[in-house]
Amino acid sequence: MSRYTKKNVILITGYLGSGKTTLMNELLKNTSGRKVALIVNDMGTVNIDASLIKLENKDAVMDYSMIELKNGCICCTLRDEFLTQIERIAREEEVDTILVEASGISNPASVAEAFLLYAEENPEAKAYLSTIATVVDADRIYAEFLEELKNITEEEEEDPDIINLIVEQMEFCNIILLNKCDLLKKDQLEEVKKVIRKFQPSAEIIETEYGRIDPEYIFREREFDYKAVEESSPLGHSMTRLHGGSEGEEGAHEEFGISSFAFEDRHPLDYDKFIAFLEEDYPEEIIRAKGYIWFAEDDMHVQLFEQAGRNSSLSEVSNWTAALPKEEQELVFEQYPEVLADWDPVYGDRMNQLVFIGKDYNRELFLQKLSECLKKG
Numbered sequence: 001m002s003r004y005t006k007k008n009v010i011l012i013t014g015y016l017g018s019g020k021t022t023l024m025n026e027l028l029k030n031t032s033g034r035k036v037a038l039i040v041n042d043m044g045t046v047n048i049d050a051s052l053i054k055l056e057n058k059d060a061v062m063d064y065s066m067i068e069l070k071n072g073c074i075c076c077t078l079r080d081e082f083l084t085q086i087e088r089i090a091r092e093e094e095v096d097t098i099l100v101e102a103s104g105i106s107n108p109a110s111v112a113e114a115f116l117l118y119a120e121e122n123p124e125a126k127a128y129l130s131t132i133a134t135v136v137d138a139d140r141i142y143a144e145f146l147e148e149l150k151n152i153t154e155e156e157e158e159d160p161d162i163i164n165l166i167v168e169q170m171e172f173c174n175i176i177l178l179n180k181c182d183l184l185k186k187d188q189l190e191e192v193k194k195v196i197r198k199f200q201p202s203a204e205i206i207e208t209e210y211g212r213i214d215p216e217y218i219f220r221e222r223e224f225d226y227k228a229v230e231e232s233s234p235l236g237h238s239m240t241r242l243h244g245g246s247e248g249e250e251g252a253h254e255e256f257g258i259s260s261f262a263f264e265d266r267h268p269l270d271y272d273k274f275i276a277f278l279e280e281d282y283p284e285e286i287i288r289a290k291g292y293i294w295f296a297e298d299d300m301h302v303q304l305f306e307q308a309g310r311n312s313s314l315s316e317v318s319n320w321t322a323a324l325p326k327e328e329q330e331l332v333f334e335q336y337p338e339v340l341a342d343w344d345p346v347y348g349d350r351m352n353q354l355v356f357i358g359k360d361y362n363r364e365l366f367l368q369k370l371s372e373c374l375k376k377g
Contacts (some may be wrong), residue, residue, distance in 0.1 A: 007090040007127040008221055009098045011111060014135030015166050016104030016288035016357055017308020019179040023135055023211035024101050030215045037095045038066040039085060041074045043103040043260055043357070051292075073103050075110035082111075083118055090126035097219060098127060104288060104357070105165060105258050108132050109172040109230070116226050129224045134173040134203075135211070138192050139183035140309045141166075149195045162258070162287075162359070171199045171232075174224055175206065175217075182209045202232045258287070260357045263367060265374060266347045268296035273373040278312060281369045285361035291354030292317075296375040299323060305354065322348025 012020050028036070067085050074082040089098055102111065115129040141149070148163055170176065176196060181189055193205055206213060274295070289307040302318040321332050321339055333340055339349055352374075356366070 006125070007096060007098055008131075008219075009086065009100060009115070009127050009129045010131045010133065010218060011100045011102060011108060011129065012133050012135065013102040013106055013108045013111075013169055013173065014104065014177075015137065015140075015169060017140070017306070017311075018104070018135040018137040019208075019211045020101050020104070020135050023133075023177065023179070023208075023213070024099065026211045026213065027099065027215045027218060031097075032216065032219065034097045034219060035095050036097045036099050037089045037092070039069060039074075039082070039089075039098065039100045040066065041069045041078065041082070041101060041103045041106065042355070043071070043073055043105060073106045074100070075102070075106040075108070075114075079110070079114050083114060086127050087122075087125065107165070107168050107172075108134065109168060112172065112224065112226055112229070130222050131175060131218065131224060132173040132229075133175040133177055133218060134169050135177045135179050136170060136192075136196065137180050137308065138178050138189060138207075139180045139311070141192050141195070142184055142188050144309055146191060146195060149198070167199050170196055172229055173200070174203050174222070174229060176200060176203050177206050177208050177211070177213065179208045179211060181207045200232070202228075257359045258357060259359075260355055261363055261367075263291075263352065263354045263356065263370060265352045265371070266344055266350065267352075267374040267376050268294050268299065268350070269352060269373050270375045271295045271297050277369055277373050282307075282312075283358070283361055283366060286356050286358040286366070288357040289354060291352070293352045293354065294320065294350050299350065320348060320350050322350055 012023060014020050024038075024040075067089070069078050069082060069085070072078040086098060089095055102108065112129060112132060119125055119128065145163065145166060149167070178189075178193065178196070184192065189207070196205060206217070274293075286307065287309065289305065289312075291305055293303045293305050294301070295303065300319055300323045301316040302320055304313075304315050304317045306313050321329055324332065342351070343349060344351075
């Protein structure tokens with residue numbers, strides 16, 4: 001079977017909050033007639049990224065096959081299920097490209113290794129890995145990790161920490177999308193690119209803002225050379241030699257000390273209390289957060305809350321179905337019957353649904369402080 005009669009698999013990876021979902025939505029705006037299937041992986045029990053893709057592509061996404069893999073990572077705990085879904089999708093004649101968004105703590109080397117073994121054991125496999133595109137948050141690298149990345153040496157003793165994960169993701173790819181470039185000055189951007197080259201000397205670095213890139217560059221068929229990528233950075237390879245191949249049973253979230261938890265509550269948040277919580281009590285140990293919320297002061301709009309490192313934002317993304325006129329509600333129920341599955345007799349579909357990812361945080365204290373922002377009664 002010729003390599004290019006097989007289905008093209010494109011893996012989008014990158015650290016928490018780098019802009020992977022934004023990039024996915026940009027790619028879906030112009031698929032140039034390709035029949036794209038999506039696999040979206042989230043380490044939490046709630047797959048917020050998949051929900052965002054559905055929300056941003058309501059009309060188009062119905063033409064796609066979309067698989068949500070959650071509560072684990074495709075590089076370790078969900079790897080077998082991931083490959084099973086790849087093969088199943090690849091057998092669908094109407095699909096020619098499989099676009100995969102990995103979780104923010106996935107190790108792309110482990111995913112690539114899985115594909116390598118999969119191809120060796122299944123010579124008639126209908127899918128092949130063509131591209132690993134790592135999305136890098138230029139602003140966050142500069143603000144939080146630049147000095148530490150500069151000072152890493154081959155002789156340094158490795159610990160399985162977040163820096164190692166960031167290095168692995170930059171190291172093991174054939175494209176780097178340097179995102180959020182608009183937040184840095186030219187000389188700052190050059191510093192970031194220089195430190196990236198320390199670990200990734202060969203992959204093309206493409207500067208982007210808001211994940212905007214010519215989709216043809218990502219979608220085009222190319223060859224992913226596992227051996228060449230593995231050997232391209234002796235320094236990076238030295239850092240990851242203790243856990244660079246298969247990650248073992250614990251998975252990336254255990255190896256790097258990162259874990260996640262969800263917060264769900266029907267009651268609205270008090271806007272002023274929530275903002276004060278963000279400004280005064282939000283712990284630095286929370287690396288990333290994303291989800292939908294609603295405020296007592298505004299029961300019309302779905303608000304998207306996102307936090308990545310030092311940056312956080314609130315934005316209106318849609319209207320709650322419960323806020324629509326009855327006629328429009330009926331149309332939504334007809335087209336999206338799953339809305340009724342979680343319908344509440346008082347609040348309808350209004351709900352605060354957030355996922356938090358962090359390291360060494362006090363979960364109980366955090367949830368207590370957040371719960372104090374709710375407006376009850």
